[in-house]
Amino acid sequence: MRWEELTGDAFVTAVERSEGVCLVPLSVVERHGHHLPLGTDTFIGRAVVTRAAAIEPAVVFPDHIYTQIPEARHLPGTIAIDPELMVQLLDNVCREIARNGFPKIVLVNAHGGNAGLVSLFNMLQLYRPRDYVVYLVQPFMEIFGGGVDLPWAPESDGHAGPSETSIILRERPDLVHMDQVPEDDEGAARGRLRDLRAAGVQTGIWWYADHPTHYQGDAAPATADAGERLLDLMAQAVVRAVRAIKADDESRRLQDEFFEGSRAPLRGE
Secondary structure: OEHHHOOHHHHHHHHHHOOOEEEEEEOOOOOEOOOEOOOHHHHHHHHHHHHHHHHOOOEEOOOEOOOOOHHHOOOOOOOOOOHHHHHHHHHHHHHHHHHOOOOEEEEEEOOHHHHHHHHHHHHHHHHOOOOOEEEEEOHHHHHHHOOOOOOOOHHHOOOOOHHHHHHHHHHOHHHOOHHHOOOOOOOOOOOOOHHHHHOOOOOOOHHHHHOOOOOOOOOOOOOHHHHHHHHHHHHHHHHHHHHHHHOOOHHHHHHHHHHHHHHOHHHHO
């Protein structure tokens, strides 16, 4: 059930059918090598949550593309908004979803670069009382868990690599240009900050240092069949999460308990 496709009348029924669960696919618009569309993460996130919601009823919020991507600001087509606005907008979106009857909001992350943002956003939920719970699900982690037999070595995967390319070959083959996949080692890490990395040091420029063209790995072995299997794996991960979330009453209870105690910490001593 896609939010934007429902009529106002059908929306009420959709909230009931979903048991108050809304899935929010988080993605970005950024370069994906020479051969994939800028909206690769958006297409992937949309496909995963749509499949999951068809199995375990949930309402799917429209694609949320305004997330973390300053590392691609040097490349054409990138949409990178200010960090304060990024967090405020996502918070506003969650509050609007809750106002429309969903006490369980599930952020489904489809962009690896969002890891820090979504972790921070989840913790920011503890700053003021709210009548909903924000859950975080990152199905892309399933790809690297070895749950699918794939026609490429794990070390050859990465950003715009064979996994993402396979999924877009499955979902939007008209947007994939396999003839533009580099035949050289463009996808290899350049290691320009290897000494810092070896010492356990990271800077904001780390990704650019290794992959300035936003291509990682070797996309050549990608296939639509592999994309189908990867999509199914990720959708099943979201289905398991949604079922657990529907059964969860403890998070909201603990959240309310926490906020009650946070109003006057000394009173409980």
